[in-house]
Amino acid sequence: AQSVTQLGSHVSVSEGALVLLRCNYSSSVPPYLFWYVQYPNQGLQLLLKYTTGATLVKGINGFEAEFKKSETSFHLTKPSAHMSDAAEYFCAVSGGFKTIFGAGTRLFVKA
């Protein structure tokens, strides 16, 4: 069975600091992995998706994710946080007809 664990329900960083949001997955087959972002009062938007064979995946707004098969991780990073990055972030794993989402990590950015 597939599952996703996001470590930390809340993460707070200062503007300009590194953003690191953690995601570990469980999948019996090569995983289809995604990160989505949800801004207040909006639906989820795709941030990036894993491409088979890649270790580093680039997404929108300067975000990227590193795939580590040995650690079953797909952590999301951004070198320098901006106030506009404040949102909730969801890691997801897809397989067949189902997409399983993590519980989400809310990112706060302090001025």
Next chain:
Amino acid sequence: EAQVTQNPRYLITVTGKKLTVTCSQNMNHEYMSWYRQDPGLGLRQIYYSMNVEVTDKGDVPEGYKVSRKEKRNFPLILESPSPNQTSLYFCASSPDRIPNNSPLHFGNGTRLTVT
């Protein structure tokens, strides 16, 4: 504009009063799905549809019904709503019948309160 449209955005109702939340997509997508979002639980799948007239249960289907009579529409029906169905609901679609590596496109959500 390519989009998934849900209506209404906000809905307050009373226990037992049947309601329908509509979802429509204009992208000719094969796959559609309903999720509910609750704090600390992320998004949980209620029902999905991979084709017209073909639907199946997700992880939390109890108390919900769906139909897919046309490709573009996928309404969510609560025959007898209860307070534990108070939640934020999202409709999503994907171009492929089996999403796998195709991302989901989400509507803006429907916040339902059942008193």
